[in-house]
Amino acid sequence: MVIEKICCLGAGYVGGPTCSVIALKCPNIKVTVCDKSVERINQWNSDKLPIYEPGLDDVVRQCRGKNLFFSTDIAQGIQEADLIFISVNTPTKTFGNGKGRAADLKYVESAARMIADLATSNKIVVEKSTVPVKAAEIIMKILRANTKPGVNYQILSNPEFLAEGTAIVDLIEAERVLIGGEDTPDGQKAIQELCWVYEHWIPAKNILTTNTWSSELSKLAANAFLAQRISSINSLSAVCEATGADVSEVARAVGRDSRIGPKFLEASIGFGGSCFQKDILNLIYLCECLNLPEVAAYWQQVLNLNDYQKIRFTRKVIESLFNTVTDKNIAVLGFSFKKNTGDTRESPAIYVSQTLLDEGAKLNIYDPKVEPDQIMYELTNPYVTSEPEIVKKNVEIHDTAYSAVTGAHAIVLCTEWDEFKTLDFQKIYEVMMKPAYIFDGRKILNHERLQNIGFHVQTIGKRLNRMPSNRAQGSQTMP
Numbered sequence: 001m002v003i004e005k006i007c008c009l010g011a012g013y014v015g016g017p018t019c020s021v022i023a024l025k026c027p028n029i030k031v032t033v034c035d036k037s038v039e040r041i042n043q044w045n046s047d048k049l050p051i052y053e054p055g056l057d058d059v060v061r062q063c064r065g066k067n068l069f070f071s072t073d074i075a076q077g078i079q080e081a082d083l084i085f086i087s088v089n090t091p092t093k094t095f096g097n098g099k100g101r102a103a104d105l106k107y108v109e110s111a112a113r114m115i116a117d118l119a120t121s122n123k124i125v126v127e128k129s130t131v132p133v134k135a136a137e138i139i140m141k142i143l144r145a146n147t148k149p150g151v152n153y154q155i156l157s158n159p160e161f162l163a164e165g166t167a168i169v170d171l172i173e174a175e176r177v178l179i180g181g182e183d184t185p186d187g188q189k190a191i192q193e194l195c196w197v198y199e200h201w202i203p204a205k206n207i208l209t210t211n212t213w214s215s216e217l218s219k220l221a222a223n224a225f226l227a228q229r230i231s232s233i234n235s236l237s238a239v240c241e242a243t244g245a246d247v248s249e250v251a252r253a254v255g256r257d258s259r260i261g262p263k264f265l266e267a268s269i270g271f272g273g274s275c276f277q278k279d280i281l282n283l284i285y286l287c288e289c290l291n292l293p294e295v296a297a298y299w300q301q302v303l304n305l306n307d308y309q310k311i312r313f314t315r316k317v318i319e320s321l322f323n324t325v326t327d328k329n330i331a332v333l334g335f336s337f338k339k340n341t342g343d344t345r346e347s348p349a350i351y352v353s354q355t356l357l358d359e360g361a362k363l364n365i366y367d368p369k370v371e372p373d374q375i376m377y378e379l380t381n382p383y384v385t386s387e388p389e390i391v392k393k394n395v396e397i398h399d400t401a402y403s404a405v406t407g408a409h410a411i412v413l414c415t416e417w418d419e420f421k422t423l424d425f426q427k428i429y430e431v432m433m434k435p436a437y438i439f440d441g442r443k444i445l446n447h448e449r450l451q452n453i454g455f456h457v458q459t460i461g462k463r464l465n466r467m468p469s470n471r472a473q474g475s476q477t478m479p
């Protein structure tokens with residue numbers, strides 16, 4: 001089979017960018033991205049795309065209406081496609097068996113059932129969502145139990161490794177594409193057909209093929225390893241703060257060993273995002289089901305440490321502000337889980353903000369890309385608060401960092417947006433309450449310069465004992 005038409009079920013952070021790049025690099029393939037959400041599809045077809053991702057607008061502009069289409073007509077998408085990506089969400093279960101740990105496969109299952117209902121010709125079905133090992137078996141069972149005469153299915157695993165904020169570069173210059181399939185002649189043929197799609201722009205040496213289960217497990221393993229590095233360096237950040245070592249220096253020294261490498265050793269207020277926690281929980285649950293409690297406990301510790309880091313940082317904020325933030329104005333700079341994305345899923349800023357609100361603080365929140373409604377949605381979510389009215393009363397969303405900090409007792413920097421590095425902190429100092437505090441949860445500011453201006457500064461993994469300069473001590477401009 002030559003792949004002429006691709007359909008993707010799920011127009012989210014993965015389906016949208018992935019298929020846009022496939023359309024860009026494979027001009028002879030028609031790519032249709034389908035979603036059951038009319039609103040999402042309308043946004044993909046508008047000038048304001050539903051997700052912010054550097055470079056994405058350009059790619060969509062080049063291909064949309066030519067060989068890239070966004071549609072709610074799932075039936076047509078499925079029927080005409082030779083190859084179907086399942087790119088739907090796989091959140092952690094919130095109730096029932098495996099609550100809080102297992103991946104909820106209801107969207108994967110419903111996608112498989114839609115394909116089974118609608119397909120009238122042979123399909124290669126590709127699991128792109130992140131799933132527990134053996135999920136392909138579920139898809140296979142649903143499809144093969146409902147096969148219409150003359151319709152054959154091959155199921156492949158092709159996990160996605162893009163990171164938000166760098167998705168387009170990650171897709172165009174992928175270090176590796178992983179494809180797992182059945183060890184049968186038809187399975188191997190399907191693998192080769194998907195390889196052919198990627199080979200339009202990915203060197204063949206970067207395309208790895210494995211059996212289905214290795215491919216599924218490798219995705220969970222990759223995220224577990226990455227998150228483990230962050231928890232490792234974050235654990236040492238606490239040691240640094242207690243001893244006078246500097247975590248950036250430690251990371252530089254450790255990372256210089258080529259066996260360890262320098263990437264992903266940036267201490268922080270903890271990792272966020274929709275993937276790390278969810279996928280490690282998924283791995284932990286899998287280990288528990290496989291009766292491997294020691295392995296489950298090992299990975300659980302990566303998550304425990306991440307919670308500890310968020311708690312430790314927030315506690316430091318409160319303790320530094322004389323152990324009370326009641327009625328204090330606190331500017332929260334950054335709400336997304338990392339820079340260059342508007343995504344707030346599992347953002348550490350949620351925990352920090354919610355804890356400060358619980359302590360009676362008033363928050364002025366500014367993020368360059370997160371929509372105000374999204375911030376309020378996260379903070380008034382019933383899983384996070386039982387008092388949404390108090391949250392609404394005590395949170396103000398600002399459209400510049402300067403307006404957020406005016407009159408604030410403290411700045412809490414939660415996301416490493418580049419624009420925060422170039423703020424005029426002299427000007428900011430003048431409009432803040434005194435003593436003025438900055439808590440740099442991302443280690444991106446020039447702490448010495450801030451101290452010279454007069455700020456009390458705290459960061460991650462480094463003790464900054466020096467008192468602010470005398471010059472600035474008394475200058476209070478706000479009542």
Ligand SMILES: NC(=O)c1ccc[n+]([C@@H]2O[C@H](COP(=O)([O-])OP(=O)(O)OC[C@H]3O[C@@H](n4cnc5c(N)ncnc54)[C@H](O)[C@@H]3O)[C@@H](O)[C@H]2O)c1
Nearest residue numbers: 010011012013014035036087088089090107111129130160
């Ligand atoms: N976000 C990332 O950076 C990232 C990276 C790699 C892998 N992943 C994995 O990819 C998967 C998708 O993640 P995401 O961030 O794109 O999720 P998302 O929530 O942004 O998008 C999923 C979309 O699927 C749609 N959907 C659900 N069921 C459907 C159905 N039956 N038919 C059509 N559409 C349906 C939803 O409406 C939603 O728009 C998850 O398994 C995730 O773990 C995510």
Ligand SMILES: O=c1ccn([C@@H]2O[C@H](COP(=O)(O)OP(=O)(O)O[C@H]3O[C@H](CO)[C@@H](O)[C@H](O)[C@H]3O)[C@@H](O)[C@H]2O)c(=O)[nH]1
Nearest residue numbers: 160161162163164230264265266268271272273275337338
């Ligand atoms: O040294 C570091 C690197 C990252 N982070 C934080 O870790 C989180 C996750 O960052 P990142 O991995 O860059 O973004 P994601 O979009 O969550 O991407 C991860 O999760 C995706 C979904 O599975 C995978 O595809 C990617 O390969 C994997 O990097 C963010 O809060 C970062 O601020 C740190 O604290 N320190």
